[in-house]
Amino acid sequence: MGKRMGEMLSFAALLFVFMLTTLFFYMVYNLHYDSASDDFTGFTIFDYQREPGMEPTAELGSLREDLTAWAKNNHAVIFYKGFSAAGIAAVDYAGWFERTWHTPFNGQESKTTIVQKNSGNLESYTEGDLLFPRTYNYHILGEFNGDKSPTFQGDAFFYYPLSDITDMQGMLFTDIDNKKDLAELIGIIEKTGRGVEYQTYNDSGSNVFVVLKKMFIEDFVSRSLLFAFLGLVFCAVFAASMMYRESNRYMVIHHLYGATYFSLFIKLLVRLICIAVLGAILGYVLGRTQLYLIHRAAYLNVAILSGTCNVIFICLVQIVCFLSWRQKNHGKEGRY
Numbered sequence: 047m048g049k050r051m052g053e054m055l056s057f058a059a060l061l062f063v064f065m066l067t068t069l070f071f072y073m074v075y076n077l078h079y080d081s082a083s084d085d086f087t088g089f090t091i092f093d094y095q096r097e098p099g100m101e102p103t104a105e106l107g108s109l110r111e112d113l114t115a116w117a118k119n120n121h122a123v124i125f126y127k128g129f130s131a132a133g134i135a136a137v138d139y140a141g142w143f144e145r146t147w148h149t150p151f152n153g154q155e156s157k158t159t160i161v162q163k164n165s166g167n168l169e170s171y172t173e174g175d176l177l178f179p180r181t182y183n184y185h186i187l188g189e190f191n192g193d194k195s196p197t198f199q200g201d202a203f204f205y206y207p208l209s210d211i212t213d214m215q216g217m218l219f220t221d222i223d224n225k226k227d228l229a230e231l232i233g234i235i236e237k238t239g240r241g242v243e244y245q246t247y248n249d250s251g252s253n254v255f256v257v258l259k260k261m262f263i264e265d266f267v268s269r270s271l272l273f274a275f276l277g278l279v280f281c282a283v284f285a286a287s288m289m290y291r292e293s294n295r296y297m298v299i300h301h302l303y304g305a306t307y308f309s310l311f312i313k314l315l316v317r318l319i320c321i322a323v324l325g326a327i328l329g330y331v332l333g334r335t336q337l338y339l340i341h342r343a344a345y346l347n348v349a350i351l352s353g354t355c356n357v358i359f360i361c362l363v364q365i366v367c368f369l370s371w372r373q374k375n376h377g378k379e380g381r382y
Contacts, residue, residue, distance in 0.1 A: 127217045160190050297310055
């Protein structure tokens with residue numbers, strides 16, 4: 047073990063690199079492929095004249111009434127969640143609450159709310175059937191199960207009527223996907239002086255390989271991830287090269303005593319493939335426990351994709367390194 051410590055360290059470095067590579071695949075998937083709005087169309091709403099958390103400068107005007115009228119005309123549900131807000135404003139003309147939680151909340155009655163079941167975050171803010179007593183006095187109509195909540199709910203623990211909002215700068219979602227109707231919705235918001243942008247997330251039906259291509263042409267974050275990935279590639283090549291350097295005497299002596307180049311190649315290749323697969327498995331375990339993907343089935347799919355890429359990559363590196371080693375050491379067995 048002591049004489050081949052360098053080789054073992056190289057194997058450990060490769061294992062670590064392949065684990066990080068799998069986590070990289072998860073980050074790219076989460077950035078470009080995983081949809082934060084599930085089956086809803088999502089928008090980011092912001093005020094050009096201020097930063098989140100500052101006092102509003104653009105008046106609401108008739109925005110609340112116009113949004114409610116739009117939802118009614120299109121039989122839609124609208125959700126609005128302010129940045130870092132504790133609750134979600136909603137108006138429902140599509141029966142979403144009834145279908146999802148069998149709760150008759152439509153957001154059309156002022157000062158009403160439904161709260162999440164067994165939510166310790168709200169216990170100190172409730173008194174009887176009132177939420178925020180003596181401050182807002184929301185009448186609690188019922189409870190909902192957080193396990194069935196839409197993804198964008200995040201840290202929101204209650205719903206209240208859209209007509210009760212006092213500002214609009216955050217995230218807005220609706221179940222409508224018709225471009226003409228959405229253009230009308232955008233127009234309603236923009237006439238108040240606010241900006242509207244579609245969420246940058248792609249639809250959940252996008253192809254994973256298309257996502258990987260976007261690493262080369264997308265935004266600053268994508269390019270940063272790309273360069274980080276290239277750094278991992280360099281580390282893997284360097285570790286494989288050091289592995290050959292540390293195991294050079296071992297391989298030459300074995301060849302001298304009858305081992306063929308092919309058998310040496312296969313033996314090393316099997317080791318490297320096992321390391322690549324094990325790295326992908328460890329990355330999967332870390333991704334499963336430390337990262338939150340919206341589409342839970344994607345954990346295994348991403349791990350398989352990453353493991354396949356790891357195996358293909360290490361096979362190519364093994365071929366290049368082994369041919370280089372064979373060329374440098376051919377005919378030098380007598381030294382040993």
